[in-house]
Amino acid sequence: MDLTRRLFLTGSTLTVAAPALLRYGLAQSEPIKVGSLVPLSGGGGPYGPEKAQAHKAVVELVNKQGGVLGRQIVLVSENSETNPEAAVRAARKMIDADRVCAILGTWASSETLGIMPLCQEANVVQIFTGSSDTLPNGDKKGLCYNLQPLNKAWCVALADLAAKRGELKIAFAGPKNDFAASMGDSFSKALEKVGGKIVGEPLYYNPNQVSYRAEAERLINTGAPALFLAGYVTDLTPVYRELVRGGYKGKVFALSFAVGPQFKQAVGTAADGILHGSPVPPVGKDTYDAYLSLVGLKPNGQVQNPYGCAAYDEMNLLLLGIASARSTEGPKIAEHIMKVANGPGERVTTFAQGAKLLAEGKNINYDGASSSADFLPNGMLKSRDFALYEIQGDKDVLLTTTTSEAEQ
Numbered sequence: 001m002d003l004t005r006r007l008f009l010t011g012s013t014l015t016v017a018a019p020a021l022l023r024y025g026l027a028q029s030e031p032i033k034v035g036s037l038v039p040l041s042g043g044g045g046p047y048g049p050e051k052a053q054a055h056k057a058v059v060e061l062v063n064k065q066g067g068v069l070g071r072q073i074v075l076v077s078e079n080s081e082t083n084p085e086a087a088v089r090a091a092r093k094m095i096d097a098d099r100v101c102a103i104l105g106t107w108a109s110s111e112t113l114g115i116m117p118l119c120q121e122a123n124v125v126q127i128f129t130g131s132s133d134t135l136p137n138g139d140k141k142g143l144c145y146n147l148q149p150l151n152k153a154w155c156v157a158l159a160d161l162a163a164k165r166g167e168l169k170i171a172f173a174g175p176k177n178d179f180a181a182s183m184g185d186s187f188s189k190a191l192e193k194v195g196g197k198i199v200g201e202p203l204y205y206n207p208n209q210v211s212y213r214a215e216a217e218r219l220i221n222t223g224a225p226a227l228f229l230a231g232y233v234t235d236l237t238p239v240y241r242e243l244v245r246g247g248y249k250g251k252v253f254a255l256s257f258a259v260g261p262q263f264k265q266a267v268g269t270a271a272d273g274i275l276h277g278s279p280v281p282p283v284g285k286d287t288y289d290a291y292l293s294l295v296g297l298k299p300n301g302q303v304q305n306p307y308g309c310a311a312y313d314e315m316n317l318l319l320l321g322i323a324s325a326r327s328t329e330g331p332k333i334a335e336h337i338m339k340v341a342n343g344p345g346e347r348v349t350t351f352a353q354g355a356k357l358l359a360e361g362k363n364i365n366y367d368g369a370s371s372s373a374d375f376l377p378n379g380m381l382k383s384r385d386f387a388l389y390e391i392q393g394d395k396d397v398l399l400t401t402t403t404s405e406a407e408q
Contacts, residue, residue, distance in 0.1 A: 042082025043232025050308030084114030168196030216242030
């Protein structure tokens with residue numbers, strides 16, 4: 001081989017190798033993209049903004065502190081519309097065009113389940129707040145973490161409240177979606193365990209109807225002394241109005257996220273007496289207060305931003321998982337989220353605390369603002385605190401609190 005040919009081949013090798021080295025260098029310094037997919041409209045519309053605010057606040061703080069692994073975080077934000085079709089469109093963009101390593105923030109179980117096949121195929125981590133008991137079924141790769149208790153745990157708390165109030169014959173209704181179907185099944189089982197039963201067949205209706213008069217009449221005609229309405233504010237409001245117009249006098253149970261200020265304003269004094277329950281953050285705990293401070297709220301001894309605090313945990317857990325794994329590959333991140341969440345290790349409540357200890361080679365145990373953020377092997381929460389209320393006037397009067405453990 002002559003000198004000219006050797007020089008040509010050597011030069012060619014360098015030409016091929018240089019882009020690879022350049023790409024590697026860029027990969028180590030380019031921003032880390034994270035998807036924030038929250039409901040800014042639809043049934044989850046009242047809670048999406050607080051989730052979006054929490055994601056943004058954590059990212060801004062971490063970026064000011066130097067980012068993760070020396071890389072800045074870029075937040076890609078979309079509106080899920082509390083609609084699985086809209087969520088899938090947004091997730092496709094995030095995965096295919098934006099190349100996110102994770103999608104956080106989905107609120108309705110139907111959204112989370114809708115985008116799960118896309119995330120599984122692309123090895124994208126999902127961290128969310130959902131309650132359908134079917135949520136673990138679609139996660140074949142261990143990429144999912146849920147900061148909301150499943151319906152099995154939620155319904156135990158609600159059935160206990162019903163039993164304490166002497167309401168053991170209850171008709172059930174909710175929209176046709178994964179969440180309500182799972183809630184109906186779990187509530188029926190939980191009610192049977194305390195000596196009660198569902199009256200008649202559960203009623204599942206289409207959301208976004210012009211009128212719910214027929215549904216209200218069917219519920220009234222069951223003769224049930226109590227109703228459990230597992231809807232969102234957008235459908236619960238018109239259903240409840242029709243029940244009032246139809247003269248229903250029994251006790252009504254609902255979910256706290258559906259009977260907030262928007263519902264109370266819409267139905268006025270007719271809301272009096274409704275019993276409702278929800279998972280609640282650890283009010284008064286340092287982790288919860290730190291979240292409130294970050295988003296500009298002052299602790300007042302009351303529950304504020306019940307889903308924003310979970311979104312705060314979503315982002316902190318993801319970024320700590322990346323820092324621990326020293327990778328943006330989904331399976332590696334997911335594996336390390338379990339390690340930083342469940343420990344064993346030193347208790348940390350912020351990304352900065354955790355990243356410092358991880359850099360020192362120490363193990364950590366993240367303690368969250370919404371809960372302790374300890375997970376079962378399937379990525380579902382081990383336990384969550386619940387509060388049970390009665391609407392009196394325009395206020396939610398606390399009746400009791402309880403901790404409900406998830407089933408293994």
